[in-house]
Amino acid sequence: xxxxxxxxxxQPFGVTPDPKYLYLSSAHREALASMFYGIExxxxxxxxxxxxxxxxxxxxFHLLExxxxxxxxxxxxxxxxxxxxxxxFLLAELGLETADQDFVRMHEEFNRELLREARAGKRFVxxxxxxxxxxxxxxxxxxxxxxxxxxxxxxxxIVLAGQPELADKxxxxxxxxxxxxxxxxxxxxxxxxxxxxAYIQHRLRVxxxxxxxxxxxEALASMxxxxxxxxxxxxNFCFNAMSLACALHQKTIDESIVREVIADxxxxxxxxxxxxxEHSVNLPRVNEQGSLDYGWTxxxxxxxxxxxxxxxxxxxxxxxxxxxxxxxKDEPVTPTEAQDYLQQLARSLRRWQS
Numbered sequence: 001x002x003x004x005x006x007x008x009x010x011q012p013f014g015v016t017p018d019p020k021y022l023y024l025s026s027a028h029r030e031a032l033a034s035m036f037y038g039i040e041x042x043x044x045x046x047x048x049x050x051x052x053x054x055x056x057x058x059x060x061f062h063l064l065e066x067x068x069x070x071x072x073x074x075x076x077x078x079x080x081x082x083x084x085x086x087x088x089f090l091l092a093e094l095g096l097e098t099a100d101q102d103f104v105r106m107h108e109e110f111n112r113e114l115l116r117e118a119r120a121g122k123r124f125v126x127x128x129x130x131x132x133x134x135x136x137x138x139x140x141x142x143x144x145x146x147x148x149x150x151x152x153x154x155x156x157x158i159v160l161a162g163q164p165e166l167a168d169k170x171x172x173x174x175x176x177x178x179x180x181x182x183x184x185x186x187x188x189x190x191x192x193x194x195x196x197x198a199y200i201q202h203r204l205r206v207x208x209x210x211x212x213x214x215x216x217x218e219a220l221a222s223m224x225x226x227x228x229x230x231x232x233x234x235x236n237f238c239f240n241a242m243s244l245a246c247a248l249h250q251k252t253i254d255e256s257i258v259r260e261v262i263a264d265x266x267x268x269x270x271x272x273x274x275x276x277x278e279h280s281v282n283l284p285r286v287n288e289q290g291s292l293d294y295g296w297t298x299x300x301x302x303x304x305x306x307x308x309x310x311x312x313x314x315x316x317x318x319x320x321x322x323x324x325x326x327x328x329k330d331e332p333v334t335p336t337e338a339q340d341y342l343q344q345l346a347r348s349l350r351r352w353q354s
Contacts, residue, residue, distance in 0.1 A: 002246035012207035017058035031186035048161040050188035053232030071123035079133040083141040132162035190229025
């Protein structure tokens with residue numbers, strides 16, 4: 001480990017959402033303030049949209065911590081579930097017994113708890129993380145939970161947090177009623193280079209680092225570009241860079257270390273070479289009979305039509321013409337020749353259909 005080498009008291013680039021390491025960029029600060037004031041004002045439904053790895057969960061923990069003494073809170077992240085399972089997870093998070101209860105009984109139990117907190121003058125806040133995984137029926141169940149309100153205030157505040165797919169789902173026609181109830185939508189944006197620098201310094205400082213800047217300016221710029229301003233990527237990169245620097249007995253991470261870490265983290269180098277690229281195009285080849293072999297498996301009916309109406313390749317398609325010999329078995333045809341043959345096959349299919 002590199003903790004002793006860099007004078008650290010703990011790991012600064014861990015993978016768990018520790019609130020004490022939260023760094024508030026301008027976008028994070030704005031999103032946090034928006035959600036806080038939305039809950040304070042009793043707006044009902046709020047939404048937080050962010051790409052994965054942007055520190056969304058850490059921000060949500062920080063938000064709930066601010067209401068720890070003034071509200072009853074629940075944090076849910078098991079979102080691949082049915083409506084009944086969601087209610088069971090919710091009641092379990094609130095410390096309520098759910099054994100052998102059906103959906104209606106669980107709903108009644110939750111309503112009693114909601115009214116109990118309202119009479120005590122406390123807010124009730126539910127945060128649902130990874131909400132993009134929720135089925136539309138479960139989102140409708142959550143909407144119905146918010147129906148309990150007084151003439152002056154909502155009894156329940158709900159924050160739906162998720163990746164951009166959540167916004168796509170909420171835009172659907174079948175969730176129009178829920179979308180209309182969402183009064184505030186916040187978003188987290190990737191860090192700039194300056195935010196990346198400040199983020200790294202903040203985490204190092206929390207972990208006890210007291211030395212000079214860890215990255216050279218050039219190395220920081222390259223790292224920030226590779227990490228795309230995503231905190232999770234930055235954490236992974238810094239962990240690997242500090243590990244390598246420790247192995248090399250370097251207290252400063254320079255461009256050479258950054259280049260090596262980038263090469264190590266490039267997952268494409270481990271993809272099987274036998275796996276075809278999604279952008280590759282396999283052009284047809286001439287087979288033993290002088291016809292084009294595309295490497296495709298056609299249904300029997302199509303094979304019959306192709307052989308009955310097209311026959312072997314014409315001299316033009318096979319590449320035989322003035323000054324040219326017939327193509328060898330493994331010689332690829334040109335894209336033009338392939339297109340000509342496909343057009344010929346299409347005409348044959350139309351004649352057969354008529």
